[in-house]
Amino acid sequence: MVTAITEGIKVSVEATYQKEFSNPGQHHHVFTYKVTIENHSAFTIQLLKRKWEIFDAAASLKIVEGDGVVGQQPVLEPGSCHAYMSGCNLKSGMGKMRGKYTMEKLLDGKLVTVVIPEFQLIATIFDN
Structure with missing residues (x-):
C-alpha cells in the first residue's frame, strides 16, 4: 500500500493482480486497486474530478480523466473517509499508475489538487 497526504487529505492505494481474469498469452x-480517501482536514470537501496517468511497459502512457470516481462525487466531512475499487488492463505484466483528484472545499469553493501516490502494477503469475 502507498499513501500520500495533500492539505490534510490522505489517499492510500493498494493494487492486486487478477490472475483469474488475465490472459498473459494474449497480452491481457x-x-x-482499492483507493481510500481520508479527510484529516478541518473542512468539508467534495471530489469533483480525477486524472490518472497509466504507464504500461509494453505501451505508451495513457491518460484517463473524468468526473468523480466510479460514478460518484463523494462529499467528505472532516474525519470521514471514502473507499472504492476500480481496475485497469495492461498489455504487459508490469506498469504503474499515479494521478490527482480535483477537490472543492465546500465552505469557500476553493479547488484543491490532491495527489494520488504512484503505485506499481506487477503481475504475479505464480501461486505463493
Missing part, C-alpha cells in the same frame, strides 16, 4: 493483464 487485469489489475484492481
